[in-house]
Amino acid sequence: MPESLALLLSVAVFPGGVFALGLGLALKGVDRRLAARLQRRVGPPLMQPFFDLVKLTRKRTMIPDVACRAVFLGAPLAGVVAMLLAAALLPVPGLYEPSPALGDLLVLFYLLAVPAVVLMLAGSASGSPFGAIGFSREMMLMLAYEIPIVLVIVAVGLKTGIGRGEGMTLSLTEIVRYQRAHGAFLLDPAMWPALLAFLAFFPANLGIVPFDIAEAETEVLEGPLLEYSGPALGLFKMMSAAKAVVVLGLGICLFFPSGPDGLPGLAVHALKMLALMAVGVSVLRVSAGRMRIDQAFGFFLKWPLALAVAGVAAAVLA
Amino acid sequence: MNLISRISARSPWLYRINAGSCNGCDVELATTACIPRYDVERLGCKYCGSPRHADIVLITGPLTVRVKDKVLRLYGEIPDPKVTVAVGICPISGGVFRGSYAVCAPIDQYIPIDVNVPGCPPRPQAILEGVAMAIEIWKERL
Amino acid sequence: MGFLGVLIRNLVAGPSTDPFPFGETFTPATLRGRVEYHPADCVACRACEQVCVGGAIRFDKTPEGLRFLLWHDSCTFCGLCAFYCPTEGITLTDDWHLAHPQSRKFAMVEEGTIPTIRCAACGAQALATAPAAALFDHPPTPAEVEEMRSYCPRCRRKVAAERKAS
Numbered sequence: 001m002p003e004s005l006a007l008l009l010s011v012a013v014f015p016g017g018v019f020a021l022g023l024g025l026a027l028k029g030v031d032r033r034l035a036a037r038l039q040r041r042v043g044p045p046l047m048q049p050f051f052d053l054v055k056l057t058r059k060r061t062m063i064p065d066v067a068c069r070a071v072f073l074g075a076p077l078a079g080v081v082a083m084l085l086a087a088a089l090l091p092v093p094g095l096y097e098p099s100p101a102l103g104d105l106l107v108l109f110y111l112l113a114v115p116a117v118v119l120m121l122a123g124s125a126s127g128s129p130f131g132a133i134g135f136s137r138e139m140m141l142m143l144a145y146e147i148p149i150v151l152v153i154v155a156v157g158l159k160t161g162i163g164r165g166e167g168m169t170l171s172l173t174e175i176v177r178y179q180r181a182h183g184a185f186l187l188d189p190a191m192w193p194a195l196l197a198f199l200a201f202f203p204a205n206l207g208i209v210p211f212d213i214a215e216a217e218t219e220v221l222e223g224p225l226l227e228y229s230g231p232a233l234g235l236f237k238m239m240s241a242a243k244a245v246v247v248l249g250l251g252i253c254l255f256f257p258s259g260p261d262g263l264p265g266l267a268v269h270a271l272k273m274l275a276l277m278a279v280g281v282s283v284l285r286v287s288a289g290r291m292r293i294d295q296a297f298g299f300f301l302k303w304p305l306a307l308a309v310a311g312v313a314a315a316v317l318a
Numbered sequence: 319m320n321l322i323s324r325i326s327a328r329s330p331w332l333y334r335i336n337a338g339s340c341n342g343c344d345v346e347l348a349t350t351a352c353i354p355r356y357d358v359e360r361l362g363c364k365y366c367g368s369p370r371h372a373d374i375v376l377i378t379g380p381l382t383v384r385v386k387d388k389v390l391r392l393y394g395e396i397p398d399p400k401v402t403v404a405v406g407i408c409p410i411s412g413g414v415f416r417g418s419y420a421v422c423a424p425i426d427q428y429i430p431i432d433v434n435v436p437g438c439p440p441r442p443q444a445i446l447e448g449v450a451m452a453i454e455i456w457k458e459r460l
Numbered sequence: 461m462g463f464l465g466v467l468i469r470n471l472v473a474g475p476s477t478d479p480f481p482f483g484e485t486f487t488p489a490t491l492r493g494r495v496e497y498h499p500a501d502c503v504a505c506r507a508c509e510q511v512c513v514g515g516a517i518r519f520d521k522t523p524e525g526l527r528f529l530l531w532h533d534s535c536t537f538c539g540l541c542a543f544y545c546p547t548e549g550i551t552l553t554d555d556w557h558l559a560h561p562q563s564r565k566f567a568m569v570e571e572g573t574i575p576t577i578r579c580a581a582c583g584a585q586a587l588a589t590a591p592a593a594a595l596f597d598h599p600p601t602p603a604e605v606e607e608m609r610s611y612c613p614r615c616r617r618k619v620a621a622e623r624k625a626s
Contacts (some may be wrong), residue, residue: 041357055326059398217367229370229397411534438536448559
């Protein structure tokens with residue numbers, strides 16, 4: 001198989017593309033069901049996110065008169081493509097290693113910022129005042145959580161690099177290989193501050209309660225998504241599903257990539273995502289209330305930042 | 319196409335319009351959504367914050383004169399196909415406010431209504447019944 | 461961390477959701493639902509029409525008699541009509557299955573007619589309403605009620621006075 005075809009397949013089918021989308025939607029379904037059970041409800045069918053997506057293709061797309069048409073329709077598309085690409089950049093421990101031609105952790109980090117940027121673009125292009133409020137909130141939140149996550153990535157990169165007797169490494173493949181050879185960082189107390197910082201980061205990146213400030217339904221009517229309907233909204237749903245896979249996958253690759261080789265490795269990988277989703281998303285979602293934007297901003301510049309700095313120090317010294 | 323319609327019918331998103339209601343019906347709507355006993359999510363329903371995401375519109379209140387233009391504008395913002403449910407007797411007939419100079423009830427003079435759920439307010443099970451009826455109608459429109 | 465305990469308890473206890481609309485649900489005994497009208501018990505005092513807050517009750521004089529109409533789409537199910545009815549001619553059931561498609565909007569009606577008759581004694585036109593309890597000095601038998609029903613109000617009083625005197 002020529003290398004270009006393999007690259008294309010990895011972006012379009014596995015582990016990006018179809019696979020990431022399917023896994024993301026399935027994770028969302030489990031999350032909704034589990035959240036319902038935690039509230040003593042029955043909850044929707046597990047396939048509900050798929051139903052929603054199919055339904056959205058049958059609805060009309062409405063574009064506001066004041067909207068910038070190209071950006072309004074282009075933004076969700078860019079978001080989906082970026083997330084599928086990002087999913088192809090993540091190794092699946094024991095089964096798939098991304099080709100160096102696709103990029104390293106830095107590229108992944110930039111791709112991870114795309115959904116937030118896309119939401120801002122969508123919010124401002126829709127011409128809705130609620131979209132503008134969503135825009136500013138998303139921007140503030142992003143500024144707050146980007147710094148800790150950079151430091152977390154630096155901490156893991158340094159730890160791996162020092163372990164291999166060189167400087168910092170930015171290759172996720174190397175990080176995964178190192179951990180599979182020398183034990184996961186999850187079990188290393190020196191990495192716990194960085195792990196905690198990551199655990200605070202990912203609900204904000206996924207935009208769930210208590211950090212769904214930009215898309216708060218009850219406050220700003222889903223903010224940037226307010227004006228979207230039909231297939232365009234479906235693209236946003238696909239983007240957030242794929243983003244869940246990318247962010248959860250990143251966490252697993254950074255801290256806990258242990259597991260068997262081959263297809264069982266994939267199953268273990270998916271199970272780990274499920275566990276992280278259940279604890280980090282569902283339980284958090286049903287037990288917490290939404291923060292105000294200033295509270296969230298202050299929170300991220302206090303605890304996760306302090307933890308991430310401690311994590312870098314621990315990675316260098318320990 | 320038929321399969322797609324059948325799948326789509328399992329994901330009706332609800333949107334509430336309060337057309338000058340006393341909030342009694344809105345409380346019952348919140349009850350159907352939030353209280354585990356009446357879990358409306360079983361039907362695939364979800365309350366959404368934006369009219370652009372709505373499939374089934376639940377209207378409460380007798381359409382007061384002040385709110386009339388806003389409700390009509392909001393209704394126009396909801397993309398097709400959509401189904402409208404009038405919850406409570408106020409939107410259906412005007413109820414206790416019928417004949418007042420301050421209301422434009424009944425609401426079906428201005429908005430095509432598909433399902434009526436009478437009651438003052440209707441009990442949550444009756445609302446669920448109305449939503450299930452609306453889903454049947456919506457299935458045919460898809 | 462008390463919330464974790466609550467969540468775990470919820471998870472273990474399982475859903476507390478009512479099976480409706482997929483299964484049966486409960487109905488409280490005192491639920492006020494669909495209104496029922498019994499023309500045979502009605503004395504045509506029209507108190508229900510007076511007290512109805514929603515303006516749902518209406519009486520019309522028709523060639524056949526006095527027609528009672530109650531539109532459920534305007535009824536608040538407050539129960540005032542049943543409370544003020546002297547003879548339980550109007551009652552509230554516990555049937556709450558009232559959701560209906562728009563095409564049936566004006567069919568959500570409870571209807572009944574008190575027929576017009578010729579008085580059995582004087583031949584005047586009158587309504588065959590239920591006789592008032594004051595017309596009897598003892599609990600009336602069904603046959604006595606039916607007999608009284610066939611008279612006009614004036615003849616009723618006459619007949620009742622004669623019987624009480626004898």
